[in-house]
Amino acid sequence: MLHNAEEEANLWFAANAKGREMEGHSDEMSKRKRWIPPETGVLKFNMHANWRYAQLQSGMAWIAQDYRGDVKHHARDVFICSPSRLVAEF
Structure with missing residues (x-):
């Protein structure tokens, strides 16, 4: 368990660290x-x-894809x- 945490x-x-390197490229990335x-x-x-405000409900979906675009999990x-x-997004 300690090895996994590390x-x-x-x-x-x-x-x-990669995210900080990419901060200067945010305009380029937003155009893609x-x-x-x-x-x-x-x-x-x-x-x-x-x-949805009226019902105070939220939903979430996620998808995981590999480098070929094949769906592995969703x-x-x-x-x-x-x-x-904000709570829904969090």
């Missing part, structure tokens, strides 16, 4: 319209949340009593 921490730090595959051996996760669910869009 590995997860290292991956988290590596991912955040197509899906960009991850590196070989890495899964790319896309998530979306939806919130799920969706509905949650109740979400007081705001």
Whole structure:
């Protein structure tokens, strides 16, 4: 369990370091319209949340794809009593 925690921490730090390197390219990235595959051996996760004010419900869906665009995992669910869009997104 300790080894897994250490590995997860290292991956988290590596991912955040890449994010800081990419901050200057945010304008370029926002102009891209197509899906960009991850590196070989890495899964790319896309998530979306939806919130309905009248019912105070929210839903979330996610999908994980490999470098070829093949779907490896996906799920969706509905949650109740979400007081705001921010809570639904969180």
